[in-house]
Amino acid sequence: MALNVVGQRVKRYDGLAHVAGETRFVDDVIVPGTLVVKGLRSPVPKGKIKSLDVSAAEKVPGVVAVMTHKDVPNNRYGWGGDQYVLAEDHVRYRGELIAVVAAENEDAALEAVDKMKLEIEEQEPVFDPLEAMKPGAPKVRPEGNIFMYGDSPCRKIIFGDVNEGFKKADIIVEGKYHHQGLKHAQMEPHVSLAVPEATGRLTIYTVSQAMYFHLTWVCNIVGLPMSKVRMIGGTVGGGFGAKNDVHADHIAALLALKTGRPVKWRWTREEDLLFSTFRGSWDMEFKDGVTKDGRLVARQVKSIRDSGAYTSLNAYVVDKHCFLVAGPYFIPNVYVEGYCVYTNKPPASSMRGFGITPATYAGEMQMNKIAEALGMDPWELRFKNAFREGEMTATQRVLDSVALIETMQALAGLVGKELPPHLKAMASTQKREG
Amino acid sequence: MKKRGVGLAVGLYPTGMSGGGDSSQAVVKVKPDGSVDLILTSVDIGQGCKTVLAQIAAEELGVPYDRVDVVNDDTDTGPLCFGTFASRVTFVAGNATKEAAREAKQILFSIAADKLEASPEDLEAANGKIYVKGAPERSVDIGAIAGEATFGLRKVIVGRGHYMRTPSAPDPATGKTDPFATLAWAAVQAEVEVDTDTGEVTVLRLDCAYDVGRAVNPLLVEGQIEGGAGMGVGAALMEQLYPYKSPVKFPAETFGDYVIPTAMDVPDIRTVIYECPSTNGPFGAKGIGEMTANAPAPAIVAAIHDAIGVWIDELPVTPEKVLRALQAKG
Numbered sequence: 001m002a003l004n005v006v007g008q009r010v011k012r013y014d015g016l017a018h019v020a021g022e023t024r025f026v027d028d029v030i031v032p033g034t035l036v037v038k039g040l041r042s043p044v045p046k047g048k049i050k051s052l053d054v055s056a057a058e059k060v061p062g063v064v065a066v067m068t069h070k071d072v073p074n075n076r077y078g079w080g081g082d083q084y085v086l087a088e089d090h091v092r093y094r095g096e097l098i099a100v101v102a103a104e105n106e107d108a109a110l111e112a113v114d115k116m117k118l119e120i121e122e123q124e125p126v127f128d129p130l131e132a133m134k135p136g137a138p139k140v141r142p143e144g145n146i147f148m149y150g151d152s153p154c155r156k157i158i159f160g161d162v163n164e165g166f167k168k169a170d171i172i173v174e175g176k177y178h179h180q181g182l183k184h185a186q187m188e189p190h191v192s193l194a195v196p197e198a199t200g201r202l203t204i205y206t207v208s209q210a211m212y213f214h215l216t217w218v219c220n221i222v223g224l225p226m227s228k229v230r231m232i233g234g235t236v237g238g239g240f241g242a243k244n245d246v247h248a249d250h251i252a253a254l255l256a257l258k259t260g261r262p263v264k265w266r267w268t269r270e271e272d273l274l275f276s277t278f279r280g281s282w283d284m285e286f287k288d289g290v291t292k293d294g295r296l297v298a299r300q301v302k303s304i305r306d307s308g309a310y311t312s313l314n315a316y317v318v319d320k321h322c323f324l325v326a327g328p329y330f331i332p333n334v335y336v337e338g339y340c341v342y343t344n345k346p347p348a349s350s351m352r353g354f355g356i357t358p359a360t361y362a363g364e365m366q367m368n369k370i371a372e373a374l375g376m377d378p379w380e381l382r383f384k385n386a387f388r389e390g391e392m393t394a395t396q397r398v399l400d401s402v403a404l405i406e407t408m409q410a411l412a413g414l415v416g417k418e419l420p421p422h423l424k425a426m427a428s429t430q431k432r433e434g
Numbered sequence: 435m436k437k438r439g440v441g442l443a444v445g446l447y448p449t450g451m452s453g454g455g456d457s458s459q460a461v462v463k464v465k466p467d468g469s470v471d472l473i474l475t476s477v478d479i480g481q482g483c484k485t486v487l488a489q490i491a492a493e494e495l496g497v498p499y500d501r502v503d504v505v506n507d508d509t510d511t512g513p514l515c516f517g518t519f520a521s522r523v524t525f526v527a528g529n530a531t532k533e534a535a536r537e538a539k540q541i542l543f544s545i546a547a548d549k550l551e552a553s554p555e556d557l558e559a560a561n562g563k564i565y566v567k568g569a570p571e572r573s574v575d576i577g578a579i580a581g582e583a584t585f586g587l588r589k590v591i592v593g594r595g596h597y598m599r600t601p602s603a604p605d606p607a608t609g610k611t612d613p614f615a616t617l618a619w620a621a622v623q624a625e626v627e628v629d630t631d632t633g634e635v636t637v638l639r640l641d642c643a644y645d646v647g648r649a650v651n652p653l654l655v656e657g658q659i660e661g662g663a664g665m666g667v668g669a670a671l672m673e674q675l676y677p678y679k680s681p682v683k684f685p686a687e688t689f690g691d692y693v694i695p696t697a698m699d700v701p702d703i704r705t706v707i708y709e710c711p712s713t714n715g716p717f718g719a720k721g722i723g724e725m726t727a728n729a730p731a732p733a734i735v736a737a738i739h740d741a742i743g744v745w746i747d748e749l750p751v752t753p754e755k756v757l758r759a760l761q762a763k764g
Contacts, residue, residue, distance in 0.1 A: 004560055005492040006717045009653040010499045013484040045682050094682050127681055150606050157609035178748040181675035182668075183686070185694050210517025211475045215509050226509075234507035236518075239479035240665075244519050270687045278675055319604065320452040323613045328446040336609070345681055350519055352665065353724045356447055361749065364443035364732035369745065378442050378736070387446075396610045401720075403645040403710035404444060404619045410708045411621040411643035428710075 014235065025237050026191045026205045027266055034193065035064055035102040037255060037265035038109035040116045041275065042091035042098060045125040045344040046138070049089055053117040054099055060115060062108030065259045068099045072254060073223035078245065080311025082141075083347065085221055085250055091120065092140055092309035093346045095275035102255040102263050125344035129306040130283060132343050140309055140342040147307065147315050147340035155322045157336035159394040165298025165333025169289025173370045177286070179358035181306065182279040184351055188237025190267040190276060192248035194256035204253055206233040209243040221250045222257055229253070241350035245277050245312055280306040280314065280348030282321075282358035286366050289333075294376050294384045298333040301325050301362075305355070307340050310347035313354075314340045321355025326394040327363040328404050329385035330432065334394035382408060383423045388432050402428040435630045438638070441736025444621045447725030448614030449715070451520045455601035458527040459513035462491055462534040464542065464591035466584040468562065468577030470495060470502045472534075475512035476527040481723055482654040483523045489650055490528050490716050494535035496559025497576060513596075521721025524650060525615060528716035530595035537593030542579050545587065549574050616712040618720040619645040622663075624733035625701075628741045630760060633753030635738055637667050637701040640730055644705075647712040647720030655722055659705050662726020668695045670731040671750050 017023045054066045069075050069086040077083055087098045099116055103109035124138040131137055132145040139145060146153045166172065193205040202224070208214040211231045219229050236243060248265040256263040267276070282305055289298035303321055307314035322338040338355075351357075371378035386404040393399065405428045412419050450456060461473040472491045478484045488502040495502075506512060515527055543554040546564040550557065556567050565573035583589040604611035625639040640663045649655045672693045678684040686692035711718025731749060739745055744759035 002560075003493060003717065004496075005489045005499050006648065006650050008489070008499070008651065010485065010489060010651060012482055012654070013488055013504060014478070015485075125682075127676075127679065152606065155604070155609065156607070158607070159609075176747060180669075180673070180749045182673050183675050183692055185673075185689070185692065208517070209477050209479055209519055210515075211477060211509055211512075212514050213517055229509075231509040232507055234475065234477050234512075235484075236477055236479045239477075239518065241519060243479070244517065269689070273689075273692055274685055274687050281676070316452060320448070320613070322609065323452060323604075323611065324446065324448060328444060328617075328619065345676070352662075352727050353447075354452070354520070356445075356725070357669075357728045360443070360445040360728040361732045364445070364729065365735060365745070365747065368441065368443075368732070368736040368739065372739075382442070382444055386444075394609070395604065395613060396608075397612050397614070399617065401616055401647065401710050401712045401718075402619075403708060404446070404621070406710060407619040407643045407645045407708050408444060408621045410706045411623060411641060414643060414704055414706045415623050415641045417623075 023235060025188060026193055026207050029193055029205050031195055031262040034262040034264050035104060035259060036106050036109050037100055037102055037251060037263060038113045039097050040099040040113050040118065042087065042094055042096040044091065044120055044122045045094045046123045047091050047120040048123065049087060049091065050119040050121055052099065056115040057101060057112035060108055060112040062104040063101055063112045064104065064261065065102045065255055066099060066112065067254060067258065071258065072221065074221050077217050077221055077250065078310060079313050083310045093344050095346060100251055100255065102259055127343050127345060129304050129341035129343055132341050140344055145342045147311060154337040154339045155319055157322050157334060157394050160333035162298045162300050162333045162335035166289040168297045170292040171290050171373055172287060173290060173366060173373055174287045175366055175369060177284045177362040177365055179282040179361050181281040182351060183273060184240035184242035186238030186240055186242050189269055189272040190247040191265065192252040193262065193264040194252035195262040196256050196260055201228050201230060202253055202256060203230045203232060204249050206231050206249050207236050207243050208233055208249065209236060209239040214246050214249050217246050218250050218253050222253050240352045242276060244350045247276055275346050277312060277347055277349035279351035280308060284358060284362040286362055288366055288370060290370050292374065294374055294381050296329055296331045296385050299326050299331045301336045304339045304341055306348060307342055308345040308348040309342060312347040312349040314348055317350065317355045321359050323395050324356055324393065325359040325363065328387055330387050330391045379408065380423065383426055389429045436627050437630060437741040438627050439737045439741030440623055440625045441733045441740055442623050443729040443733035443736060445725060445729045446617045446619055447521060447721065448617055449525045449721035450522045450599055450615040451516065452613045453602055453611065454599035456516040456522060456526060457596065457598040458515040458530045460527060460530040460534040460595045461513055462538045462593040464538050464580050466581045468497060468501065468580040470497055471505055472502055472531060473505045473512050474527060475509055475515040476506055476523045477518040478506065479518050481658060483518065485654060486524050486650045487527060487531050490531045491535045494532050495539050497562055521723040524719050525715045525721050526597050528719055529597035532716045533595030534593040538591055541583060541589055541591050542576060545583050546574050546579050615714060616720050618647065618722060618725060620725055620729045622729035622733045624730060624737040626734060626737040626741060628738055628756065630742060633756035635671055635751060635756065637734055639702045641704045643708060644722060645708040645710050646722045647715050648709055648718035649707050650717065650719050652707055655707055656705050658722050659726045660703050663703050663730050664695050664700045665727040666730025667699055669749060670734040674750050
């Protein structure tokens, strides 16, 4: 098929506007009379709220509205449906939002937050997911610290018979890996502007990566049908997964509806780093069985994801990890357990690569160690095990358009690596021998 | 002493939401002069999806790229899109865009067929013209046909597209599932220099090969590869959100605490794009967005091992960890 436009290095649609600073992002939208927002956040990582008195905050000159959970039509939200728009009786991470204020200016909003009287009975938190899994660990949530996949505390992938596989192996290579918690550090922090319209509708200028999801959540939280809420967005200053969860839109919407005024909530960089979603850390244990000629015959993995205090996308992230943690190789016997564990941190969620990032890291660490143990070229080991067309992943998905071998050959060409003839001649379309 | 090493890591990445069920829709509207509005709600988070989706619409309709407007800013006018994540927009919204453009094109073809005395199935569109397959001299201008369709035949030239992969829930016992639309493939080699006195690691070079199915825009694919490589350097050597046991006493609250790579930390990057078309993506495309941040870290750790003979199994590889590992090795 001859292509005229696809495949061309055409100029970015909005590139010139971006580099000239002319693109209008959410915080560039100025509506006269807009109120600003500040939030009272939990000062402790775990505790029971004994009392909250916002009466002094309401009296600060310039304050237009103060909201607590009692003012929220539907206070539960999130990918897991378990998050609180504003905390009710308990807080589960430092920074969890308890009350918000809309004011004419930032000074008034900050003073109002200062004047809120909060009594919290601090409880013992747990931060390390390995500790949180132990019996008797402090409970992040009353139902326990491990997300349940139906009746199971973990996602399991079983392919072939891993114990039989280990029997066929000449060597066993084991490893334990830690992938750290990471922040998206996108250029544009969370910000939202909600504008009540004369028609009774609400327009929300959003940084969402997923506008329809945010539309759905906001409508649920404020109790309006989709016909009453309009989201404007679509051009965002970086996300990397930070903006799949709703951070500011729902609060701006609630306060705009309450006050009848435009409301903007602009998070500071410090708030963004401390309290927004992040890539939860991973602890992974690998056990690989390999024959002396370099074939992986068995892989066993146990992975634990630090999910923070709420489910958000963590269960999904663990699923994605488990489905492909056996890597880009055909391994006939695979056993995987993936756990999603709650701790008293902000809710972890999506970040570029989801659960595949730690899987690639740990899996490739293993491959390099296996190559060393066998005294084999790490390239050769990968060519030997790379998926071929029509082979099956550990979730029994049959593959097409397989090209790891060709991609490695392309890399060899780029770096000037002279591959031996049998690797040069190898192709993903060739059936595996034996 | 400064020691150098190289390390290899490869990888795969699934396109689309894990488990399927994720929708994207598109509407293509042709104006009376043949200009095109592509209307959707897929979000451009900097990756350039407005560019790529405009290219897909232009290719399918046979109009130049600069005749396509992308209207992706409004949930009132734009149809459903699940969002920009899971490396899905080029693939899922691209498929929806292609389908929408094809439907709009069929309206134009039905009118052009009369003019060209050919059947609509025998027509093709490219470079602003509709022509008879194998006889490009028998052609009509798309703008003229759009005008006639609008004012002569009172048509609304609109096409609709909706792509959604069937959901696939994992079997609770075995995990059996069909969780992705297609897979893209990666191979990365890192070259590093390790200072054995200070423990500092400098990444000298990242060489990157990626299969993207079809590079709809190679410039933007290279942008993704280079951006992901930079993010990989941060994950490998620098970034750590919770460096100590208590994230309350020792939080990272500024970019002074949470150190990300700057231009000074990004190594030389060389790129090669391989194209093994997917069987189900628009023009064979796969997703490249996320995977580019994955293989650099293990490649860098392997290069450190090649240089100084120690494995460091916890990210990030800080100078402290390098020195402790060297000390333990003796």
